[in-house]
Each structure stands twice: as C-alpha cells, then as structure tokens.
Amino acid sequence: MDRRVFVIVATAAVVLRLVLIAIPFAYVPDVYYYDTQAVQTLLSGSNPYGHHYVVPAGLATPGAENAFAYLPGVVEFLVPFGTAGDVRLGLVACDILVALSLYSMKGRWASSMATAYLLLPTDVLFSSWYPNDTLVGMAFLGLALTVRPRGRYGVSAALMGLALASSQLVWFFYPFIFLADLRAQRFREAVAGPLVALAASAPFIIWNSSTFIGNTVYFEFGRPVQGLLTVEPFGVNVNPTLSGLALTLTGGSVPIILKVGIIAVAMSFLLWKASSPQKVLLNGSLLLVIAVLVLPNNFSWWYLELPLMTLMAWVISSKGPGGSPAINP
Numbered sequence: 001m002d003r004r005v006f007v008i009v010a011t012a013a014v015v016l017r018l019v020l021i022a023i024p025f026a027y028v029p030d031v032y033y034y035d036t037q038a039v040q041t042l043l044s045g046s047n048p049y050g051h052h053y054v055v056p057a058g059l060a061t062p063g064a065e066n067a068f069a070y071l072p073g074v075v076e077f078l079v080p081f082g083t084a085g086d087v088r089l090g091l092v093a094c095d096i097l098v099a100l101s102l103y104s105m106k107g108r109w110a111s112s113m114a115t116a117y118l119l120l121p122t123d124v125l126f127s128s129w130y131p132n133d134t135l136v137g138m139a140f141l142g143l144a145l146t147v148r149p150r151g152r153y154g155v156s157a158a159l160m161g162l163a164l165a166s167s168q169l170v171w172f173f174y175p176f177i178f179l180a181d182l183r184a185q186r187f188r189e190a191v192a193g194p195l196v197a198l199a200a201s202a203p204f205i206i207w208n209s210s211t212f213i214g215n216t217v218y219f220e221f222g223r224p225v226q227g228l229l230t231v232e233p234f235g236v237n238v239n240p241t242l243s244g245l246a247l248t249l250t251g252g253s254v255p256i257i258l259k260v261g262i263i264a265v266a267m268s269f270l271l272w273k274a275s276s277p278q279k280v281l282l283n284g285s286l287l288l289v290i291a292v293l294v295l296p297n298n299f300s301w302w303y304l305e306l307p308l309m310t311l312m313a314w315v316i317s318s319k320g321p322g323g324s325p326a327i328n329p
Contacts, residue, residue, distance in 0.1 A: 006103055006111060010096060013118035017092045020128035030059045031131040032088065038068050038075045039082030048075055049204055050211040067219045070133045072201045073166025077136045091127040094135035098309055101142030106149065107316035117312060123305065132302035137167025138309050144177075145281075145313055153181075157189040161196020168216065169306050172291045175267060176274050176284040221256055225297045239299045241292075259294050266290050281314035 020026065033055045038048035048068045055061075068075070081090035095118070103114035117123055126132035140163035148156045160177060163170045174193060181190035204212050228248040230237045242262075246254045270283035285307045292303035 006114065009115055009118060010099060013099070013124070014092060014096065017095065017124055017128045020124065021086060021088050021092075026129045028129055028131070030055045030061060030064075031133060033059070034068055034070075035074070035078055035087040035131065035133065036082060038070075039079050039087060042075055042079065043083070047204070047207045047211070049215045050208060061223070063223070064219070067215045069215055069219050071137075071166050071168060071216055072204045073140070073162055073197075074133045074136045076200065077166065088128060088131055091131055091133075091135045094139035095123065095127045097139035098135070098142045101139075101146045102309070102312055102316065104146045105313060105316045107318075110316045113312040113316055117309070122301065126302045126305055130302060132305055134167050134169055134302065134306050137163045137170045138306050139163075140166060141170055141173070141306075142309060142313075153186055153189045154192070157181075157192035158196050160193035162200060164193055164197035165200035167306070169288060169291065169303070172263075172267075172287050173284040173306075173310065175271060176280045176287075179271055179274065180277075180280055220296055223297045225253060237298075241296055241299045242294045243297045244299065262294050263287075263291060278314060278317050281310055281317055285310040285314060 034053055037051065037053050041048045041051045050066055051068065052066055053064070053068070055065075077094075078087045078090040081087050081093070099114045099118045102117055103110055127135060140159050144156045144159035144163060147159070160170075160174065164174060177193070178190050181187070201212075225243045225247050226237060226239045228239055228244050230239065242259065243254050246252055267287055270287050274280050274283045288307035288310065289304070292299070292307075296303070
C-alpha cells in the first residue's frame with residue numbers, strides 16, 4: 001500500500017474513533033471512570049492503588065471500589081491525555097502506534113494487517129466506547145517487535161519493559177522473547193525488559209506494596225465467577241473461561257493451582273516448540289489465548305485484542321520479502 005493511502009486510512013480511522021468518543025449517549029463501561037479518576041488521583045499526589053473509585057451504580061463491579069487493576073504504565077501513559085480532556089484519546093494514540101508497528105514490519109501482508117487492525121469494528125470500539133487498557137501494553141509491544149529485526153535490541157528491550165509495566169497479559173508473551181534472547185546470547189537484553197518494568201512500577205510498589213499487589217494480581221482471582229451466559233442490564237455477558245464453564249456445567253469452582261498448572265504445561269510445551277522467529281509469534285499468541293480462557297474468573301472480549309495483534313505480526317512474518325522472516329527475534 002502506498003504510504004499516502006495508509007495515512008488517509010489512518011486519519012479516517014482516528015476521525016471515526018473521535019466521533020464515537022464525542023457521542024454523549026454512548027454506553028461506556030467502568031474502565032473509563034477508573035482511568036479518569038486514577039489520572040486525577042495521581043496528579044493530586046495520591047496513590048491510585050487503593051483509592052476509592054466512584055462509578056455509576058449500573059456499571060459498578062461489587063468489591064472493586066478500591067481497586068485499580070491495571071499496571072502503572074497505563075496510568076502513567078494516560079496522564080497527558082487525561083489532562084487534555086479524555087483518557088480515551090490515549091487509547092486512540094495506542095491504536096495508531098499498533099497499526100504503525102504492523103505497517104512498518106517487513107512483509108507483504110504488513111499493509112493489509114495494519115489496515116484491517118485500524119478498521120476492524122471491535123478495535124474501533126475498544127478505544128472509544130469500550131476502553132481496553134491493554135492497548136497501552138500493545139502499543140509498546142508492537143514497537144518493540146518492529147525494531148528488533150533492525151538490530152536495535154537495546155531499544156526493543158526498553159520498549160518491551162514499558163509493555164511489561166503496562167499489561168499483565170504481556171508477561172505471558174515475554175518468555176518467548178526472553179528465550180530467543182538467551183539463545184542468541186543477548187543476556188543483557190534478556191533481563192533489561194523486566195528491569196525497565198520494575199523501574200516504571202517501583203514508585204507504586206514502594207508507595208504501598210500490599211495494596212499494589214492486591215489490586216494488580218489478587219483482585220482478578222477474587223472476583224465472583226459468572227456462568228457461561230448471564231443476563232445483564234446492557235445485554236448478555238458471555239464467560240467462556242474455564243471457571244465459567246465449570247460453574248455452568250458442574251456448579252463448582254476451579255482451584256487456582258489447577259489453572260496455574262495448565263498454564264505452566266502449555267507454556268513449557270509452546271516454548272519448547274518456539275524454535276523459529278515465526279514460532280515465537282505464533283506460540284506466544286496461542287499461550288495468550290490459553291491464558292485469557294484459563295486464568296480469569298470472568299471474560300472480556302478485549303482480552304483477545306493482544307493475541308490478535310501478535311497473530312497479525314505472525315502473518316506478516318510468515319511471508320517477508322523474498323520469503324525471509326519479517327521479524328527476527
């Protein structure tokens with residue numbers, strides 16, 4: 001695709017998202033209120049982890065009044081956009097960064113994947129009406145994957161660290177990058193990502209470590225499980241997770257140790273099979289899908305947006321120029 005055409009498509013995609021954000025009667029779930037208040041709380045000098053959040057009654061999640069479940073990279077990234085008027089502007093920026101990353105990858109499908117990402121209705125909605133905070137981690141991860149084949153492994157590791165500081169889901173993808181770096185004897189780059197993530201998160205960990213861990217780790221596992229299908233005020237909620245299926249079929253729960261065991265087995269097998277650049281992307285994407293279906297008590301469709309991006313990167317990498325890999329971890 002000609003670069004000018006891509007710029008036109010990207011501009012149209014941004015305008016569409018901004019129009020949806022501007023519609024005053026649109027349904028917006030609780031994520032918007034948490035993000036907005038987290039930015040305001042941080043700017044006031046208070047800790048967003050453990051803050052009391054006020055959400056409209058019809059959108060509130062019981063027991064979540066004092067929990068900000070997202071990693072620090074999210075609120076740190078959204079600060080300038082929150083001060084500009086709407087935190088969702090930051091998610092629109094992330095969408096553009098993801099699409100630009102896909103477009104910049106060397107492969108015959110790069111333009112098609114980037115365009116599809118920008119215009120896919122779910123992707124449009126997940127940065128406007130249904131804010132998906134995973135987009136912050138996706139943007140940094142996409143940039144990290146883009147610069148790796150250009151030999152800029154240090155920059156890639158720093159960007160990977162920012163991705164790890166922004167999304168719990170990225171941690172399930174990172175072992176594939178970590179193993180690739182170890183195999184290539186890039187030991188400094190292998191550990192740089194987690195160190196950058198720790199640096200970005202350190203102020204909040206020091207601020208109140210128990211509250212931080214409770215919000216970002218334990219909260220998800222403590223949420224009440226919903227069945228496979230649940231009627232809610234705004235429609236029918238679908239929960240195809242292992243917990244949702246177990247509750248519907250047996251009326252019982254799934255022990256966390258069993259969930260962790262399933263992920264450990266899946267990760268071990270997929271890492272063992274990740275012997276090529278394409279397999280790194282494909283197997284990492286498969287583990288992400290398994291993780292979002294096994295670990296959470298409840299399911300949100302935007303959990304699949306990150307594996308969609310990495311699968312798009314895999315499609316691009318499978319047919320680079322001359323049949324060579326487009327991404328070389």
